[in-house]
Amino acid sequence: MGAEAALLKPDWLTYPENPAELNRTIWLDNFQRDESGELTVDGCPVTELTEKFGTPEYVFSESAFRARAGEFRDAFSQAFEEHGAEVSVYYAGKSFLSTAVAHWAHEEGLNLDTASGGELAVAMRAGVPGEKIALHGNNKSVAEIRRALDYGVGRIVADSIPEVQLIAQIATEMGKIAPVMLRVTPGVHASTHDFIATAHEDQKFGQSMAAGTARLAGVSAEELESLELREDDAYATVAVALALRAESIDLRGLHCHIGSQIFEAEGFSKAAEKVLGYMQELNRRFEVELPEIDLGGGYGIGYIEGEQPRAAADVATELADSVSKTCANLGMEIPHLSFEPGRSISGPSGITLYTVGTIKNVAIEDEHGETRVRRYVSVDGGMSDNARPVLYDADYTAVLANRAPAGEQVLSRVVGKHCESGDIVVRYTYLPEDLKAGDILAVPATGAYCYALSSNYNMLTRPPVVATKAQQEPRLMIRGETEEDLLARDQGLL
Ligand SMILES: Cc1ncc(COP(=O)(O)O)c(C=O)c1O
Numbered sequence: 001m002g003a004e005a006a007l008l009k010p011d012w013l014t015y016p017e018n019p020a021e022l023n024r025t026i027w028l029d030n031f032q033r034d035e036s037g038e039l040t041v042d043g044c045p046v047t048e049l050t051e052k053f054g055t056p057e058y059v060f061s062e063s064a065f066r067a068r069a070g071e072f073r074d075a076f077s078q079a080f081e082e083h084g085a086e087v088s089v090y091y092a093g094k095s096f097l098s099t100a101v102a103h104w105a106h107e108e109g110l111n112l113d114t115a116s117g118g119e120l121a122v123a124m125r126a127g128v129p130g131e132k133i134a135l136h137g138n139n140k141s142v143a144e145i146r147r148a149l150d151y152g153v154g155r156i157v158a159d160s161i162p163e164v165q166l167i168a169q170i171a172t173e174m175g176k177i178a179p180v181m182l183r184v185t186p187g188v189h190a191s192t193h194d195f196i197a198t199a200h201e202d203q204k205f206g207q208s209m210a211a212g213t214a215r216l217a218g219v220s221a222e223e224l225e226s227l228e229l230r231e232d233d234a235y236a237t238v239a240v241a242l243a244l245r246a247e248s249i250d251l252r253g254l255h256c257h258i259g260s261q262i263f264e265a266e267g268f269s270k271a272a273e274k275v276l277g278y279m280q281e282l283n284r285r286f287e288v289e290l291p292e293i294d295l296g297g298g299y300g301i302g303y304i305e306g307e308q309p310r311a312a313a314d315v316a317t318e319l320a321d322s323v324s325k326t327c328a329n330l331g332m333e334i335p336h337l338s339f340e341p342g343r344s345i346s347g348p349s350g351i352t353l354y355t356v357g358t359i360k361n362v363a364i365e366d367e368h369g370e371t372r373v374r375r376y377v378s379v380d381g382g383m384s385d386n387a388r389p390v391l392y393d394a395d396y397t398a399v400l401a402n403r404a405p406a407g408e409q410v411l412s413r414v415v416g417k418h419c420e421s422g423d424i425v426v427r428y429t430y431l432p433e434d435l436k437a438g439d440i441l442a443v444p445a446t447g448a449y450c451y452a453l454s455s456n457y458n459m460l461t462r463p464p465v466v467a468t469k470a471q472q473e474p475r476l477m478i479r480g481e482t483e484e485d486l487l488a489r490d491q492g493l494l
Contacts, residue, residue, distance in 0.1 A: 008364070008374055009411050012306040013428050019405040025302040025309060026397065026444050028348050030064045030468075037404020039442050042468040046353055046401045049466060049474055050440055055355040056381030056463040058451050060096070060477060062104060063470045064349035065447075068312075069108035072341050075312035079320035085334035090134055092297050092342025093119045095448035096350065100467060100477050102126035105345075111154065113340045117144040124151060134181075134340075138163075138204055142170060149176045157181045157255050157294075160207060161217050161239050164249070171248035180243055181255040181294055184209050184236045186274040188258050188267050206256065207236040209278050214238050240282055251288075253335060254279055257296025260343060263308065265315070268295065269322035276326045279335070290335065295319065297340040301347045303445050304395045312344070343448035350447025352386065352463075353401060354379035354425070356439040357417070375412045377431060379441060382416010383423045384460045386446060387453040390422050398426045400435060401442035408433040414441065418458050451478070459486055 020037055030042050039046045041059050049059055073089050080087040090113040091105040097119055103126040105112055111132045114120045123133050130152030135144065138159040145167055148156055158164045158180050171178035185206035201208060208216075214224065214233040219242075224230065227241040236254075243251040258271045272295055283289055302309045319339075327334045357378045366372050388394035398414050399405060409430035416423040425443060454462050464480035 008366070008372055009428050012304060013411075013430070014305065016409055016430050019399075019409050019430065019432065022399070023302075023305060023397075025307060026304070026348070028061070028064050030061045030349075030470075031351065031442075031444070033404070037406070039399065039401040041351065041474075042470045042472075044468055044474050046440055046442060049468075050353055050355070050402075052474070053464050053466050053476065054480070055353050055440065056379070056385050057353045057480075058350055058385070058446065058463055058465040059353060059474075060101075060346075060350040060447055060465055060467050061469070062100075062467050065101065065346060066104055066108055068345045068349060069105055069110050071312040072316075072339075072345060073109050075316035076320075076337075076339055079313070079316035080323075080334075080337055083320055083324040083334060085320070085324070086336050088336070088338040090294075090338060090340040091345055092340045093123065094452060095342030096346040096450075096452050097122050098465065098478050099126045101346070102128050106132060111338075113342075117141065117147055120144070120147060120151070120153070130154065136183075140166075142166070145170045145178075146174065149174055149178055153179070155179045155181050155252055157183050158239070158243070159183045159205060161219070161235070161242060164239050164243050164246070168243075168246035168248050171246075177248055177250050179250045179252050181252050181292065182207060182236060182239050182243060183255045183257070184275060184278065186256050186258065186271040186278075188271045188274065207234075207239050209234045209236050209274065234278075236278075237282070237285075240286065244286055244288065251290065253290040253292035253294070254282075255294040255296070257294075257340065258298060260298045261300045262298045263300040263310065265310070265318040265322075268298075268315075268319055271295065272319065272323050273326045276323065276332070276335075277330060280330050280332050283332070292336040292338065294338040294340065297342050297344070299341055299344040301344055301445055301448075304397050309344070312341075315344075347445050347448035350445075350450070350465075352381065352443045352446040352450065354381050354414075354441045354443070356435060356437055356441060358437065359435065375410050375431075377412050377414050377435065377441075378417060379414055379425060380417060381460070381463065382418045382425060383420060384416070384418060384455050384457045385463055386425060386443070386450045387455065388449055389424050389427065390420070391453070395428070396426045396443050396445065397429045398431065398441045398443045400432055400439055402440040405432045410435075414443075418460070456481070456486060461486060 076087045090111040092113045094115045106128045113134045115136045131154040133153045134155045135148040136157045183206045213235040215231045217238040243249045360376045412431040414426035461481035465478040467477040468474045
């Protein structure tokens with residue numbers, strides 16, 4: 001590595017001694033290089049994929065997705081079984097959903113967590129039975145709630161008192177009993193980006209368990225009294241009392257999700273402790289036995305060098321141990337547990353392929369006033385197919401995919417083709433010095449929150465998603481958009 005590069009790169013990035021080697025904390029075994037050095041996905045060479053489906057292209061390994069879904073299913077059920085507890089695993093569809101993916105998740109024995117009427121529609125189209133589906137969201141519409149109840153979803157996760165009231169009202173009108181979980185904020189600050197941390201108080205999700213927040217519940221003093229509550233109770237306690245009083249609601253329990261891309265076990269254990277303690281308080285106070293707790297998802301994956309994602313078995317064992325210890329301390333039975341991993345199942349299962357376009361060296365001044373050079377490599381996609389770098393400062397890595405990345409490696413920044421200087425795909429990576437226009441780059445771990453967050457910014461068409469499976473020809477899972485698609489909703493000259 002040249003002296004100038006050291007000033008331009010973060011500490012975690014090291015010069016690749018063997019640039020053809022795929023870092024296995026980022027790349028699953030479904031991704032390999034063949035004898036010529038070309039990257040393959042489930043045995044299919046990337047050039048075959050790009051010749052057939054073009055670039056940019058999302059490639060999603062069905063084999064990897066199914067294997068990871070199975071790992072989480074088995075890890076959680078085994079870990080909790082050891083403590084005599086039952087568990088359900090919901091795949092968080094928001095991370096990446098298509099009809100086929102919903103079907104695979106169902107076939108692998110996972111339930112499905114949907115975050116909108118649209119995600120619910122995909123699950124319905126895939127034939128996922130209602131009782132296996134959860135509907136989430138902090139602002140569900142009447143139509144979404146109606147549809148969920150009509151289809152008989154296994155649970156609606158209510159995020160506020162107005163939602164509890166709305167669900168009760170709609171269920172009454174429909175002559176249904178709505179199975180409801182209440183999302184609470186355990187007040188644990190997870191160490192992740194602020195926009196994906198969701199259990200501290202000052203954000204939009206969940207209902208506060210903190211004493212004194214009942215006064216924020218928007219219910220009158222008389223109503224509080226009629227519920228036998230006080231102003232020094234918690235907002236969530238008011239929601240629980242209202243849900244228990246509503247004849248059209250079957251209150252199943254509490255839900256929390258502390259955030260996403262979290263590596264440490266501590267935050268999850270702390271949240272579990274707090275929610276279990278609170279549930280026991282509710283059980284005593286309202287003389288009920290709420291049967292279930294959902295502890296959400298959020299398990300981190302490897303995007304870049306140095307990140308150490310934990311295996312599903314370790315995550316599950318730590319959670320099962322801490323839940324069982326907490327329940328023993330509280331003197332309560334372990335309730336039915338559920339979990340909602342998304343990224344940790346879909347993320348490493350997908351990659352994005354891009355074609356290299358213009359390559360440009362840019363002079364920058366380092367902190368000592370010395371002029372240095374950064375190599376900018378432009379590709380044919382960008383923030384419209386991967387918004388995470390712009391949204392969360394997310395870091396990725398990239399490799400040369402169509403041939404072996406031999407020779408000298410140069411510190412590079414991979415950028416998109418959008419009209420934003422923040423349109424960065426990979427902030428820091430080493431790529432071969434001889435990289436040229438027409439080469440194919442692969443960005444790993446793009447299976448989650450990339451297609452799901454994609455847009456048509458600058459009128460780019462969304463790329464296709466191609467599914468691969470060991471011993472099978474690659475199949476188009478979601479076709480890429482065309483210019484006709486772009487123009488289809490535009491009503492023309494008015
Ligand atoms: C309620 C809920 N459950 C599960 C998830 C999935 O999180 P992850 O994909 O990080 O596992 C999310 C992500 O935002 C969420 O909001």
